[in-house]
Amino acid sequence: MERRERADAARNRQAILRAAEELLRRHPPEQVSVERVATAAGVGKGTVFHRFGSRTGLMRELMAERARELEQAVAEGPPPLGPGAEPEARLVAFLARVAELGARNGNLMAAHEHAVLTAKGERREDNPIYVSWHRHVSGLIAEGRPDVDAEEIAHMLLGTLHMEPIASQLRAGEHERLAAGFADLVKGLFRGAGG
Missing domain, CATH: 1.10.10.60 (Homeodomain-like)
Known part of the structure; x- marks a missing residue:
C-alpha cells in the first residue's frame, strides 16, 4: 500500500x-x-x-529541475563548462549556458522571479539556485582575479538576468547577444589582471 x-x-x-x-x-x-x-x-x-x-514552491521546484542539469555539467561535465579549463573560459561558458537556459525557459524564469519577489520574507539572494550560481561565478572570478571583489561582481553579472530589457530578450528566446555581451565583460575583467 x-x-x-x-x-x-x-x-x-x-x-x-x-x-x-x-x-x-x-x-x-x-x-x-x-x-x-x-x-x-x-x-x-x-x-x-x-x-x-505554494506557487513560489512550485516555480522554485520547476526551475530547480532546469538548473540541475547545468549544475551537473559544471561539476562533472567536459571543459570549458566543467572542470579542467581556465577560470575565464569556464565563466564565459557558464554565463552562455545560463543565457541559453533563460531563453528556453523565459516564462518560467519570469514566473519564478515573480513568485520569489512576491513571497513574504523571500529574497532573490536566498534562493538556492541563485546561491549556487553566485558561488560558482564568484569562485571563478576570485580564482582568476583575486585582486577584485568577486562576490560583488558576481552579483552584478547575475543581476543583469533580472533587468527588464534582458529578461524581455530571454522571454523572446534571444540569448546569443546576451552570451556575447557576457563574454566581452568577462574577457575585459580577466584582461585587467595584473595591470
Missing part, C-alpha cells in the same frame, strides 16, 4: 510539474495560478499545495 501511495505521489508530482511547464509555454507567468496548474494536472488544488507548499 505504501509503495502504491509513493508511486501515486511521484506521478502527481510529475503531472503537476509538466502541467505548470506547459501552461508557462502558452500563457504569461501571471496567468499561471495554482488553480490552473491543478486543473491541467488533473489533481486537486490541495495536492499542489501539499506537494509544493
Whole structure:
C-alpha cells in the first residue's frame, strides 16, 4: 500500500510539474495560478499545495529541475563548462549556458522571479539556485582575479538576468547577444589582471 501511495505521489508530482511547464509555454507567468496548474494536472488544488507548499514552491521546484542539469555539467561535465579549463573560459561558458537556459525557459524564469519577489520574507539572494550560481561565478572570478571583489561582481553579472530589457530578450528566446555581451565583460575583467 505504501509503495502504491509513493508511486501515486511521484506521478502527481510529475503531472503537476509538466502541467505548470506547459501552461508557462502558452500563457504569461501571471496567468499561471495554482488553480490552473491543478486543473491541467488533473489533481486537486490541495495536492499542489501539499506537494509544493505554494506557487513560489512550485516555480522554485520547476526551475530547480532546469538548473540541475547545468549544475551537473559544471561539476562533472567536459571543459570549458566543467572542470579542467581556465577560470575565464569556464565563466564565459557558464554565463552562455545560463543565457541559453533563460531563453528556453523565459516564462518560467519570469514566473519564478515573480513568485520569489512576491513571497513574504523571500529574497532573490536566498534562493538556492541563485546561491549556487553566485558561488560558482564568484569562485571563478576570485580564482582568476583575486585582486577584485568577486562576490560583488558576481552579483552584478547575475543581476543583469533580472533587468527588464534582458529578461524581455530571454522571454523572446534571444540569448546569443546576451552570451556575447557576457563574454566581452568577462574577457575585459580577466584582461585587467595584473595591470
